[in-house]
Amino acid sequence: MxxxxxxxxxxxxxxxxxxxxxxxxxxxxxxxxxxxxxxLEPAFVRMLSEKLGACGAAAKSVHPFTSGFxxxxxxxxxxxxxxxxxxxxxxxxxxxxxxxASILVxxxxxxxxxxxxxxxxxxxxxxQLFRLGxxxxxxxxxxxxxxxxxxxxAFLRSMKEYLGEECAFVLDLKQAVRAGxxxxxxxxxxxxxxxxxxxxxxxxxxxCLLPGCGETDYGRLLRMLAAIGYRGxxxxxxxxxxxAGEEDLLRAKSFVEDLQRKFAALSAxx
Numbered sequence: 513m514x515x516x517x518x519x520x521x522x523x524x525x526x527x528x529x530x531x532x533x534x535x536x537x538x539x540x541x542x543x544x545x546x547x548x549x550x551x552l553e554p555a556f557v558r559m560l561s562e563k564l565g566a567c568g569a570a571a572k573s574v575h576p577f578t579s580g581f582x583x584x585x586x587x588x589x590x591x592x593x594x595x596x597x598x599x600x601x602x603x604x605x606x607x608x609x610x611x612x613a614s615i616l617v618x619x620x621x622x623x624x625x626x627x628x629x630x631x632x633x634x635x636x637x638x639x640q641l642f643r644l645g646x647x648x649x650x651x652x653x654x655x656x657x658x659x660x661x662x663x664x665x666a667f668l669r670s671m672k673e674y675l676g677e678e679c680a681f682v683l684d685l686k687q688a689v690r691a692g693x694x695x696x697x698x699x700x701x702x703x704x705x706x707x708x709x710x711x712x713x714x715x716x717x718x719x720c721l722l723p724g725c726g727e728t729d730y731g732r733l734l735r736m737l738a739a740i741g742y743r744g745x746x747x748x749x750x751x752x753x754x755x756a757g758e759e760d761l762l763r764a765k766s767f768v769e770d771l772q773r774k775f776a777a778l779s780a781x782x
Contacts, residue, residue: 513742513775515768516541516572518710518749521761525752527551528560535567537761543710543747544611545575552603557610564611572745573615573653573708574608576601580619587621587637589629594637598644605648615708616650617682619657626661634661635674642678653707655682656691656698663691665701672705684710684749685728686720696732704740710749711768720754724767734771738778746771 517539522530527547534542544560546552564570578585578600585597604616618641621634629637638654645652654671656662672679681702687710688695699706713726723730746768748761755761 513772514541514572514745515539515765515772516543516745516747517761517765518543518545518575518747520545520575521748521750521752521755523547523752528563531560531563533758534761535563535569537758537765539765540567540569541745541747542569542571543573543575543617543749544571544613546577546604546607548577551577552607554610557607561611571608571611571613572747573617574604574611574613575617576604579617582619583621583625583628586641587625587629587634589633598641601641601644602648605645605650608650609648614649614651615680615682616645616652617708618652618654619660619662620654621661623659623661623663631667631670632674635671638671639675639678642675642680651680651707653680653682655684655710656687656693656702657684658687658690663687663693665693665697668698668701672701672703677705680705680707682706682708682710684712685733686710686712686714686750689714689719695728696736699733699736706737706740706742706744708744709737709742709746711746711771712748712750712754720750722750722755722760722764722767723748723771724764730771731774734775734778738775 519530642652685695688698711723713721713728715726
């Protein structure tokens, strides 16, 4: 397990500028949140990769800028558009591969669009995307997202049962809280197919805070992760309005690194 951070934390800073700032703060593990199609161009991706290499840093995951449109692109039931979207998502897989990342984060279908495709159709479309990602060495991981079908632990559990080892999941604590769900129940539904964690915190009236600034029971979370044999990282992901300045990110980094050490001790004693 490593401590990392999403470039989304500094949005709307340009992705390369956000990366420079986070590298300067000592972060060395990243999720890249791409924001437009030009950022998938090979020359641009090469520039990002060189920045990582110069600092001994690494990419873990990528987040598509089309995540808000996946209901339309991937889960609408219109098969020709789905086929075209699979072709487009190859660009994300190629980008992830060039960066050395191994995970693509998927939002999926909005709850309001659930009538466009039944659960089995959703799982089958996801499976095709998952298999395509595997040909590039990339794991497509379904994130639990508020106002999406994936916000419901029962949906995630059913997805896991239907797909077996042909699925993977991202746990985002703030998204569970915003959906009125328990992050722990959500993690339990994902089980041993959980491969990635977006770490944040919450408090009454505040659904997204930096880790260590709220009331999340991280001890319980670490015990759950150790019990399922979690092998992923802890990636800090909040929004720019959720912290005042760089010193706050440094405190969060130190807090998560302490969680990392506690997890190592738990795993060693398991």
